[in-house]
Amino acid sequence: METEKCTSCKAPLSEAGWTKFECPKCGSIIYRCHRCRHQSIPYVCQSCGFQGP
Template sequence: MSESQSTEQRRCISCGLNIAGTNAARFKCPDCGDVIFRCAKCRKQSNLYECDDCGFEGP
């Protein structure tokens, strides 16, 4: 994976914020296992997200 692809994928799935170097969460989608990133603000506010791969929706 190239440097630009790595940075591209490290965006909050809820708000799109680049989360490189922040206190973010990284976890696998409960349905398909795709890696999901969320920023601390969206996690704290329980903002909804949708997995790009399978469409799973979570708080």
């Protein structure tokens, strides 16, 4: 099974503190590692291009 990766930095989600949620625009799954979440690193949905904090 392939490990999911952070949508922002592409790091494997192996450490505690990561999350996943639906894109507010299209419903695709967004993955965020703990570092990108805490530093509010922007992400871009791969499906629709929605940008979030």
